[in-house]
Amino acid sequence: MLSLTAALVLVGVLLAESLGRGLLRSVRDLASAADRMATGDLTARATTTGPAEIRTTAAQLNLLAVRVDHLLHEQRQRSADIAHRLRTPLTSLRLDIDAVRDRDAAQRLISGHRAVTTALDEVIRTSRRASAETPAVTDLARTAATRAMFWSVLARDSGRTIHVDVGSGPLPVRASRASLEAAVDAMLGNIFAHTPAGVSVWLKAQRRGDDVTVLTVDDSGPGFDDLDVVERGRSGGNSTGLGLDIARRTAEEGAGELRLGASPQGGARVELRFATPPPTS
Incomplete structure (x- = not known):
């Protein structure tokens, strides 16, 4: 009798262990799929196995990923459509620029027109690019110097x-050329828009240690009244608040x-810090 009881207890323990392992495996698979989706991989899918509750949760998580992917696709399509619609007035504007007789003024207008066209092209490319793709590598020093010359x-x-x-x-640094140019333009444009004439600018790009690359923009203006100005849609002036x-x-x-x-000049400081990408082989 004692032997039978021990045998039944042993069978019960082995059965409970087997069920526990199966449940743990299902939960781990569910958590793994959720982690992949959280990092932007909307192709990840949870396996619909295990207890009924786990299967239901996995199925709903998969439906959520499909829905989010669909919404992002629609958003990218709308962004690309808007960018395409802007090409027609830009073409008309270029024809008007070509008619300007002052060649110095015309060159400045052409440069600005080219910058807008490049930004639109980047919007279209970004709209068509999957969010999980890694941005290209661009030379921060060259980009910063080029944009500073433009603003000079x-x-x-x-x-x-x-x-x-x-x-x-x-x-x-890990960023596309157009995105990096837009970032530098936003930093410099913020100074021109929100400080009085005569305020000077200090732009510096440097490597700090082995793993951080920094672009610093200082000015001698009044500085920031609110360090939350970087929040989208929030601005202390008559602007959209989207630049920073x-x-x-x-x-x-x-x-x-x-x-x-x-x-150090008493004004505002804006720093862009990038993780230095590994050297290419």
Whole structure:
């Protein structure tokens, strides 16, 4: 009798262990699929096995991934459609620019037109690119210097000076060229829009250690009244509040961040920090 009882207990323990392992395996699979979806992989699917409750949860999670993917696809399509619609007035604008007789003014307008066209092309490419794709690698030093040169014309007209220090070598960061240009333009444009004429700018790109690359923009203006201005849609002036948010998202796509603070000149400091990508073989 004692032997029978022990045998039944042993069978019960083995059965409970088997059921527990199956349940744990189902929960782990569900958690793994959820983690992949959270990182942007909307192709991940949970296996609909295990107890009824786990199967139901897995099926609903899969439906959620399909729905989110569908909504993102529609959003990308709308963005691409809007960008395409802007091409017609831009073409008309270019024809008007070609008729400008002042060649210096015409060149500035052409440069601005080209920047807008490039930004639209980037919107279309981004709209068609899967969110999980890794951004390209771009030279931060060259991009910063190029955009500073572009803004230097407006700086002279408003009595400003842009001091540029980007070192002598390339500074690769994980961002597309158009996104990085838009981020630098947002940082510099914010100064021109929200500080009085005569306020100077210091732009510096550098490597800090082995794993961080930083773009710092300082000014000698009044500084930030509110360090939450980076929040999308929030601005202390008559603007959309999207400029610094664009810069923030560019840094975050490159595994970095945006930081706000005070500059040594008494004005505002904006830093874009990027995780330095590994060297290419």
